[in-house]
Structure formats: structure tokens, C-alpha cells
Amino acid sequence: MRDYTTKLTELQRSHQAAVAKANEYTNPDLSAEGIDKRRAELIAKAGEDHKAKLDHLAREFKDEATETKRVAAAAIPTPAGDTSQAWGRAKMLLEAGQTLQQIVAKADPALLHAVTEWGPTYLEAEAYKGRSDGFAPVAVDAAPLQRSIRQRWTQVLDGFAPGRIERGAEAEAVEAEFQVTAQHFAARLDGIHVGADDLTAAIEARLAGQRAGAGLAKEGDAA
Template sequence: MNTPQLIAAIQQFGRDRDTARKWTDPNLTAQAIQARRAQLLDTAVHKLRQAADPETGISAAGQAHTAALAALRSTDAAKAVTRQHHWQRAQMLLDAGRSLDVLVANESDPEILAAIAEWGPTYLRTQQARPDGVHPTQIDEPDTSALTNSIIDRLADGDPVASNRVFRDAVAARTQNERSQMWASVIDGTAAGSHNPTALTALHQHDTVAYDAIADVVYDRQTATSQTPS
């Protein structure tokens, strides 16, 4: 669903929730009325949850990311040697106190970035602290996804040629996936009656108009006063 459709789904849930809470029938007992209200609310919750489909975004992002990683690899022997030289130069800068983040942010050469993508994760593993008495096999592997994503971002920012398309596609799919996950968290919290502060803060930063459009429903407010997540 696009943003207007997601907003509409949440607003409709707010109306359905109000209808469920106010539903009554003079011919029924109080217990029967409460049971019917609960049934109507369950129906509204189920309908709202159907609006969130994060799995599609995860699948598309995963496929695009895999394609980008494949594009970073090279089976060309000469290119592999060149990349190793690039990495040795990068390692000298790391030894001098630079960080991988700084190297990536200041680099635009695709081959140097590819070299960092190939050797950088191993470097991060070697820099991971090992507590005394802990065997190397017992240490969790460091998360290197942020490094890989930053390299893909830099390559996507390069000249708009066909060779960069796979990286631009990966960034676009990741962005869409993050959006899907954000909305899924907002919807899940709204349906459960316990809003997700992290997701709502992200939505407020990403799209203030959308946030304002659903805030009353999400926070289950009866008045239209503004509430900004802290």
C-alpha cells in the first residue's frame, strides 16, 4: 500500500473502533453487548493488520542487496590483485587512525570501495575485542551490514551509468523496506492499543503530514490536539 492508503486504513480503523465501542442493542443483555463490541473490535483489528505487508519489502530488499553484493565481487584475477593493493593502502590509513566509515564517506573510486567491501568485514572482525578467557569461537560475529550498506550507498551516488543501477536499485529497495517496516510497526502498535514510540518517531521525522493525519487514532485520542513523540 502507498502512504495515502495506509493513512486511510488507520483512519478507518479509528472509525471502526469508535463504532465497536458505541455499539448497543436494547434487546440484549450487557454481557451480550460487550461480546458483540469485542467481536466488532476484533474485526476492525484484523482488517487493519491486513494493510501491513512487510514481508514483500523484506523479500525485494534482500534480492536487490544480493544483486549488489554480486556486483561488488570480481572473478577477474588482475582486478583482484588491484583491489588487494587498494586495500593495503586503505589499511595504512586505518593503522594511522582513520575509521572505515571515514574512508567510505571520502571515497568515490568504485574499485577502492569494492576493495573495502571485500576486506572491510574481515578487518572489523580482527578489531573486535575478546574478553579474557573467552574462546574465539564463542564471540559473536560483528554486524558488518552497516559497512556494506554505506558502500552500496556511495556507489549508488556515483555517475548515473548502467553499472551503478544495481546499487541504486538496492538503495531504493532498502529504503522501501525500511518504510514498510516502519508502517508495519505503527499499524501493529495501533491495532494492539500500545503505540510503538520508535516507529512513530521515525514516521514523524520522515513524513510529518502522515503522522499528523493518524496521530489521533494511534494515540486513541478523543480530541485533535497535537502530540509529538519525544
């Protein structure tokens, strides 16, 4: 999947080169006004060409990322039955002071299914603790938990499943990074001022990819 971010970077560089070449255009048979007009036309043409290429690349990437994530999800087995008994084990560990991260890190398949089903509700319940207004909604991001669970599945499964799950996780992270960069580039091609230069956008894209690949924080990690 990383080759798509490489292709996107190459497309940005191609556009920069086309714009630079357009700005260098000159013609002794044209007036200064005529040269400026021709340069503007060349820049607009470069934008149109690269917008079409960006749209095509984005569609290709979306199709492949969607299929990769589907295959990854299918590699995880479905629970054999009710998960409440296994969640009871998890609750005892939580009450004894274990964290969800610690539980997931050594979970067997039954416990992984239980945490998948009940873990988000547990996180929501924990978020309500200590609040003066218990009716106010809380925002709980269960994605890091689900990513940690998927990572554990790669350790307890065999065959082709671990590789498929890992490729699905990579697709999610690359997708987050790709989208930030592609949106910034598309805005520039459309002549929209986005308030961020290319370097800032690149940093934001990298951070988005890191967030999309992060699991539960380990005890002692910085918040």
C-alpha cells in the first residue's frame, strides 16, 4: 500500500515541475501580456491534467484499500457463541488492576472476542466515572482498542491470517496519511487557499497515519 503514497508524492512533484516550466515560458513573438496569458493557460492545463491523474490514483487506492481491509476482517474468526462468560474473566482482571492493554496482550481467542464485544462499553463506562453530570454524552474512541485486538490476533492465529490482518492494518494507516495529502493537493489544484504549506501538510499526513495505526497505550506511555 505504501507505493500509493510514493505515487502521490511523485504526482505532486510532477505538478510542481509543470508549473515551474510554465512560468519559464517565453516567446519573442508575443507581448509581455501575451506571455503572461500563455503562462496562465499552461498552469491551468497542468492543474487539469494532474487533477485527473489524482482522481484516478485516489480511486485505485480506495478500491485496493477497501479490498485489503475486507480480506483482513474475514481472516478473524467469528465467536463460537456467547462471549459474556469470557468477559466475566476480563472483568475480574480489570477489577484486580489489570488494564485492557495488558489483558489484550495475553488474551486467548475467547477473551479477544469478549473484549471486542464488551470493551467499548467498558471504556464508555470508565469515561463516565467521576463526572458530575452523568447524562452528558462522552466521546470514546474505541479504535485503539480494536487495533490492539487485531494485533493480538496476528499472534494467536496461524496460516495466512496474520499476514492478511497486518496488511489490513497497514491499509488503514496508509489510507489516513494518503487522504490528508490528497485533500491538500486537490485543494491546491483547485486554487483553494488551505492555510498550510506542503511541509505542514506532510507532517499532518504522517501524524494522521501514526494515529490510525496506534493501539492502546501501554502503562507508563505519555498521554
